[in-house]
Amino acid sequence: xxxxxxxxxxxxxxxxxxxxxxxxxxxxxxxxxxxxxxxxxxxxxxxxxxxxxxxxxxxxxxxxxxxxxxxxxxxxxxxxxxxxxxxxxxxxxxxxxxxxxxxxxxxxxxxxxxxxxxxxxxxxxxxxxxxxxxxxxxxxxxxxxxxxxxxxxxxxxxxxxxxxxxxxxxxxxxxxxxxxxxxxxxxxxxxxxxxxxxxxxxxxxxxxxxxxxxxxxxxxxxxxxxxxxxxxxxxxxxxxxxxxxxxxxxxxxxxxxxxxxxxxxxxxxxxxxxxxxxxxxxxxxxxxxxxxxxxxxxxxxxxxxxxxxxxxxxxxxxxxxxxxxxxxxxxxxxxxxxxxxxxxxxxxxxxxxxxxxxxxxxxxxxxxxxxxxxxxxxxxxxxxxxxxxxxxxxxxxxxxxxxxxxxxxxxxxxxx
Ligand code: GLU
Numbered sequence: 005x006x007x008x009x010x011x012x013x014x015x016x017x018x019x020x021x022x023x024x025x026x027x028x029x030x031x032x033x034x035x036x037x038x039x040x041x042x043x044x045x046x047x048x049x050x051x052x053x054x055x056x057x058x059x060x061x062x063x064x065x066x067x068x069x070x071x072x073x074x075x076x077x078x079x080x081x082x083x084x085x086x087x088x089x090x091x092x093x094x095x096x097x098x099x100x101x102x103x104x105x106x107x108x109x110x111x112x113x114x115x116x117x118x119x120x121x122x123x124x125x126x127x128x129x130x131x132x133x134x135x136x137x138x139x140x141x142x143x144x145x146x147x148x149x150x151x152x153x154x155x156x157x158x159x160x161x162x163x164x165x166x167x168x169x170x171x172x173x174x175x176x177x178x179x180x181x182x183x184x185x186x187x188x189x190x191x192x193x194x195x196x197x198x199x200x201x202x203x204x205x206x207x208x209x210x211x212x213x214x215x216x217x218x219x220x221x222x223x224x225x226x227x228x229x230x231x232x233x234x235x236x237x238x239x240x241x242x243x244x245x246x247x248x249x250x251x252x253x254x255x256x257x258x259x260x261x262x263x264x265x266x267x268x269x270x271x272x273x274x275x276x277x278x279x280x281x282x283x284x285x286x287x288x289x290x291x292x293x294x295x296x297x298x299x300x301x302x303x304x305x306x307x308x309x310x311x312x313x314x315x316x317x318x319x320x321x322x323x324x325x326x327x328x329x330x331x332x333x334x335x336x337x338x339x340x341x342x343x344x345x346x347x348x349x350x351x352x353x354x355x356x357x358x359x360x361x362x363x364x365x366x367x368x369x370x371x372x373x374x375x376x377x378x379x380x381x382x383x384x385x386x387x388x389x390x391x392x393x394x395x396x397x398x399x400x401x402x403x404x405x406x407x408x409x410x411x412x413x414x415x416x417x418x419x420x
Contacts, residue, residue: 007301007325009088015326017091020402023395030410037087038063043133045111047126050119057126061109061134063143064090067412070141071107072097072350074148074177075130075155081110088300089148092321093350095343095405100382102354107143109134115150127155131162138163140173140361146353147177147223149299153189157182173360176353185356187371188349192319193227194372195348198379199340200293200317206387207338209292209314212236215254217289217313219243220297221270224319224346226261228295233257237293243286245298247271250289251278287311296323297346303328311337318342333396341398343405344379344386351375 014035021031040062049055060083063071073093086108094106111130115123137143147156156178163174172183180186187194204211215238218225225242233239238254246269249255255278263273271280287294287303288310296302297319303311308328316332316339318324324332324339332339352375359365366374382404390400 007304008084009300009322010084010091012301012322012326013088013091016398016402017406019326020399020406023399024403024407026406026410030413033413034065034406034409037090038065039137040083040087041134041137042083043130045126045129045133047122047129049122057111057113057130059109059111059130059133060086061137061143061145062086062090062107063137064106064108065094065409066105066107066143067409067416068098069103069105070139071143072102072104072146072353073106073108073143074146075109075111075151075159076149077111077113077115077151077155078149079112079114081112085300086110089321092343094409095402096347096350097354098405098408099343099386099401100347100351100354100378101408102351104144104350104354107145108148109145110148123155124158127158128162131159132166135163135166138174140171140357144173144353144357145175146350149222152223153177153179153184156184173357176356176360178356183356183360185352185359185366185371186368187375188352188356189223190227191352191371191375192224192346192349193231195351195375195379196224196228196295196317196319196345197231198348198376199345199383200315202380202383203315203338203340203387214238214292214314215240216293216295217241217286217291218295218297219286219302219323220299220320221260221264222297224349225295225297226264228297228317228319229257230261232293240291241281241286241289242270243283243298244270248281248283248286249273249278250281250285251276253277293317296320299323301325303332305331308332311335313337315340318345321346329396329398339396339398341396341401344382344397344401347382348375348379351378 045057089108097104156175178184241250290312293315294313300322303324305327308331386401
């Protein structure tokens, strides 16, 4: 069943607006996106043929500050997905109380099918097509699915070349050599770990003795897997698109990382009792913590009933549909919502942006301690509200985020 992520994002706002008794005018404003740009990106391919790709950049809300959010390259990207992701960025920056709004971008492309030179031309032309709606005080892109430091370096260079000066603060997630921040690469996974540790402390659960199942082994999944493995958790299964590995005794994540770094697929990994299982069996594995880090709409009405865990830590954006959320809440599973769980990435992006603007760079221990402070403060508020009002962490998180944005709209008023 196809689930439209934008409709889902709107539904989430409606649920929380009802809970909060939010003014209907504000609800209307929050459900809409401010602006969306759809561009055609012509790329001369290596074989001399011209291919035209479709690209997007969406600002959901910039009332609290410039737009912020990643750019994804994926054959499935479409405008509604980008609208939803932009909206989730608004809540994510608001929950951390960063002076930023929500934005997102993407190009409909399978980057695996392009050469490095073609990818560079695609990225540079995309940047040029959206140049009027990005900038350090307008909207600051960052990496997301299938984009990385190199992508950001090309974007920063293309923007800077056309402005006639180096503008590092136009994107975050850059290599440190050109104004990137230390600690940005692993920031999402590091932040997830801080939040999970705190949740376990509050719930009196012994994190290091828990078993874990992880969907996705990219920038986020690999970092959180390694952190939990190092702590002593039993990593029962890891999934990537091409296949899933499972071990009753627990996977040796160091060996899995080594295997992946040699260019192998996870499904071919063999070690002790590690074996390959069908992808669709992943969510039915009994575990303590389930961590989706892949993409939206993975936990649905169809598979939520089979899920048997204590905690779901949402590393991906929008991995759980609203229908599945209801089922999981009824089962008593604690879901740490995406806008809180994976907000470490945008938090360190914010630090990178500040460092670029001040032209003064921080050390890793400062990044980690400020990240931890901001995340735990946000977690604390969410946790308190959820306990006080008997709400899920998601609803509590949305109440905080949505009311911050709504109050900003109220103070600023409607122009003219
Ligand atoms: N793409 C990441 C996210 O979804 C990071 C965004 C950013 O750093 O701006 O949160």
